[in-house]
Amino acid sequence: MTNDNKNTDINKNHKKFLHEENKIRKVEAPDGSIITVDPLNDYFLTDRPQVREPKNKVVEKFLNWARAESLWVLGFGTGCGSIEIPPLVTPRFDAYRFGVQMRPTPRQSNVFIISGYLAVKTLKRVIRTYEQMQGPKYVLALGSCTINGGMYWDSYNTINRLDHFIPVDVYVAGCMPRPEALLAGFMKLKERIKAGRAEGANEYAEKFDWYKENQKKIINDWNMPDYNW
């Protein structure tokens, strides 16, 4: 890997923050032999994310239509904007009409709504969750906090620009945007997917080093693998 040298310093700095259960340790097996366990290498895949190019134009257009009409949203609320999600799926706004469904697990979700300001502590969970989602995956950023920090722009504990950390497909401006705005954001996302421009997962894989550098600058206690499969 070409980036190893570049990231060595960052990685070294973060070694000391490893949790106890992630450190290399010796374990006694039931038969009495001593085994060395390196959790970060043994329990997690060390591969980097791969770019998956769309292959056939006609087929991909059809599949993009299917992906756009079946948006599964991860139920993950990061800031005050998450209060706008329940009205979205209940009778008043009823997003189910547009093929938008809530899913409880990142494995089954395609759309990640970052609903408002991101504390550094939450950013770590967001990165972890985003990386566990299966591509193609889309990010919908809600509220002015994700664009430039909004009313938290000089806060000591929140990030300002979300797209420095994960690729964002659609921004919905406002503080807070109402559910109508969120629905309009979903429509915009659908247009983007159908036009084949929503390639956030590939962008993340291409600029992986840049994203990791930004993430590690903010997150001091980095105690997880570099890529969370």
Add this chain to the structure above:
Amino acid sequence: MDIVIKLFYVFLGLFIVLNWGMLMSATMSKIVARVAGRYGIPFYQPWINLLKLYTLRDSITHGVMFYLGPIFRMSGGVGIFLFMPMIFGSAYFSNFSFAGDLVLILYFQFFGMLGMALGASEGGHPYSTIGVSRGLSQFTTIELPMTLAVISLAIQYNTLSITDIVAAQQGGLMHWTLFTNPVATIAAMLSLLGAFGHSPFNLVKAPNEIPIGPPTEYHSAFLGVLRTNAAILHVVEAVLFMNLFFGGAGSWIELIIKSFFIYFWSVFVGVVFPRFRIEQSVQWFLKIPLLFGVIAIIIYM
């Protein structure tokens, strides 16, 4: 040559059952949505979901059993279909039904769950294991009244062949098991509520509680297989009850109407009653449905 024609009709039947199952689940979601005052998903949503799931670009695995879990589940659903006479009197849509198919189908109902238990555990997510343990303990208690009702039917009609049971119910409404053996029908229809896993008994997947239970780690094509199986399984389970208690079906139209109402019974109960906890659910099945099951046996002793 016969077997080729037979296989053609089996696959045709499977195709019809799969599509009817997806249309039925979409219709039921729409009904549930209307009850909640919503508009609901479009009727073609399940097909799009399936298409999307099968064509996701990424998918990761947790090991061999993680692959085999959905396959086992699928073979459970398709296995029931293969031995289920779908249309009474049709040589082709009777599939591979034989003299003892009722016992085999009861076995296949549990087979898929066991396979899924192994696969979901390999995923390593704690909620999967909780969901699986709930599912197995609930299904064990569902099986009791259901099996007692089936044994009651076997004694009543003196056969273990579904085709024979359907044949014995021909000749009018009053020949249905619903009227000739109402106690067994009540026991079976109450246990059916658990088998379909709608609201009072949906603690296996329990949305909002243990996020989604056994399939927590399943995604892309794995989840696609599980959803395909769910569509098939809902129809064939409804067809099993239709054959046993509601006089079978002479045509696909009759099958569609009857299976719709049998499935609707569980949805109807589901939108009215909130979710049980696991101990409430187990105790419930061991009380009233089991009592009806035992009475159904005693009557025919």
